[in-house]
Amino acid sequence: MINSFEVKETNEMIEKENLDVRTITMGISLLDCIDSDLDKLNENIYNKITRLAKNLVKVGNDIERSYGIPIVNKRISVTPIALVGGSACKTVEDFASIAKTLDQAAKDVGVNLIGGYSAIVSKGMTPAEELLIKSIPLALHTTERVCSSVNVGSTKVGINMDAVKLLGNIILEVANNSKDNDSAECMKLVVFCNAPDDNPFMAGAFHGVTEADAIINVGVSGPGVVKKALESVRGESFEVLCETIKKTAFKVTRVGQLVAKEASKALDIPFGIVDLSLAPTPAVGDSVADILCEIGLEYAGAPGTTAALALLNDQVKKGGIMASSYVGGLSGAFIPVSEDQGMINAVEAGAITIEKLEAMTCVCSVGLDMIAIPGDTKASTISGIIADEMAIGMINQKTTAARLIPAIGKKVGDKVEFGGLFGYAPVMPVNNYSCENFINRGGRIPAPVHSFKN
Structure with a gap:
């Protein structure tokens, strides 16, 4: 049962901390x-x-x-x-x-x-x-x-x-x-x-062939809620930090569970999953990068960033799975550049590069997301960046993705404007040394040996 205290707490998260479904x-x-x-x-x-x-x-x-x-x-x-x-x-x-x-x-x-x-x-x-x-x-x-x-x-x-x-x-x-x-x-x-069959988030959502004829999936978010909770435990130990993130993720996921159940009932379509990913927006206070700073980094991208993100991602999942019987989709922390003002700030300060973002994708949800690159980047270079990100997913048995935006006519340091939830992004430099001979080989890279567990 949801009590009056939880209702009041949830209302405050919605009004002051950008909680939304x-x-x-x-x-x-x-x-x-x-x-x-x-x-x-x-x-x-x-x-x-x-x-x-x-x-x-x-x-x-x-x-x-x-x-x-x-x-x-x-x-x-x-x-x-x-x-x-x-x-x-x-x-x-x-x-x-x-x-x-x-x-x-x-x-x-x-x-x-x-x-x-x-x-x-x-x-x-x-x-x-x-x-x-x-x-x-x-x-x-x-x-x-x-x-x-x-x-x-x-x-x-x-x-x-x-x-x-x-x-x-x-x-x-x-x-x-x-x-x-x-x-x-x-x-x-x-x-x-490793695309999931039940991801509710765009642009990657599709209805997998393992699914029922119709299903309701809900994606919740709440980076602002997590950051606000962490402000109250500044300087505390990692144990306290982790417990705070878990408890907050639980509350956020409960909101998603409620909405999913209500939508399923009203539409007479089965409830599928709640995806408890922390999905940022350009709004002030709704940033995953700001959570990393609250954990103790000057900017996202500073030494310790991958460890902090791994901690955040794991605790979000641990808190979320206690709040819903069916957690699926991607579930974790998204790190898009254009949709996260804290990430934009880190790029503009020179604190984060595509290579550091790639390292972060080893431990976060999804991958290289909403990244603007120079418009004259070669097709083979784009393929090489994709191949690297796919390899991380394949070896680590996780979902990874690449959503790259070669901004035609733009160079490093320019900005691209998308508006709304998509925000804006600085054009980031890429490594221009050629990988063309590698990409042109053709065929496929074989699965790692642990794929033979079956």
Whole structure:
């Protein structure tokens, strides 16, 4: 039972510390929509999404009013479209037509974003999956709310380097398509290793084939709440620090559990998971980097940063799993650059580099996220950065990702502006020594030996 003290405490977290439910995401399987006729396929997809999600936004708004809990986004994820469109799509334009259908369905039900324009190609690409990847620039350029992801590696099978090479070129093409808008369409594309089937966060959300026909997943956030709690234990031991983070993560996750259960009941769709990731925003006081500073660092990126982040991530998970029976998705601490004012400050101060961010991704949730790089960066260099991040995920049996934004026409020190939750980002330098011969080898990097536990 929730008592009056917990209600008061939660209200204070919402009013003063930027606590929110970042998203209610409805996952929808499109497997029963498959048809060899493209027009019929698009009709089936539109009808199923609009039928199941027609009340999603209304229910989210009702919960928001009833409990006073801000629910920032209402979103949809669908079965990877490379699977759904494989029979009907013969050209890039065919696949892009499905993206337009997804976009129209998202607009008509009123959700912020729809994810699942995706391909899972960890070991190899079918012709349809390769075609979908090649269609991503057109799909993202001709839609507003569609998000795309490609899973190119896993601990079990290794890294598909053919897909990694291809995506270096695709990301540059996406960037060029939106060069008049700071290459902002790259925000809607992410490359994964070990992508989870139940991630509610964009741009990487898709509805995995292991999932039910429809599901409700909730992503909570609360970096400001954690930072505020840590202010009261400055100078205390690591034991006290860890206990404080755990207790706070528990409270934050309980809010997400409540919202998920209420949404599931109102929509008559099963509850899936609560993702308890600390997802920052550009708002003052809502920063993961600021938590690291509160732990004792002058800036994120200072010596000790990886240890502090590892501690934070682990305690968030330990607190969260006691608050919900079903914790999933990504769950941990995100470290995007543009969406976190503290990270932006660290980059501008010269305290953090891409190489240090890469080291941090060994212990955090996800990976190199929302990082602007010079627009003249070579495709092979982008592929090399992706390969490094995928290797971290593969070896460490964790989800990693890369969401890179080659800002066309911009150089190191310039800024790109995205607005809203996406904020702005300084363009960061990359190592320009060539990795082209490595990327051009072709084939795949084999899985590490621990993949043979089965």
